[in-house]
Amino acid sequence: MATLLDYCSLVRSKNAGPFTLTFDFMAKDQLSFDALRDAQVITPRLFATMFGVDEADVLVTASVPAQAIKVSLPRPVVQGSRMDADSYAGQQYGPLMSLTLPELDR
Structure with missing residues (x-):
């Protein structure tokens, strides 16, 4: 299995x-971005579970031009x-x- 560092730079x-956390996952390249987005691992449910918030309050956005996912x-x-x-909030990404994740096919 792979980790986020296999996909992200x-x-x-x-x-x-003061009321909002944000996470950035910037892919190494287009292949990594496509695989990360398509793996459906970075989801509202994941963050709702990790941080004890309502899933409906978690926004996940994929930016194709930036090859990044923002939560x-x-x-x-x-x-x-x-x-x-x-x-x-600089240490909140640690548990992630x-x-x-699935291995990348290169």
């Missing part, structure tokens, strides 16, 4: 304001609140790095 998470969802806690362990 960049995987990151960050704030999109946006409500932050589980407001940025800067006492319960916020990652104020800039062990996600398994």
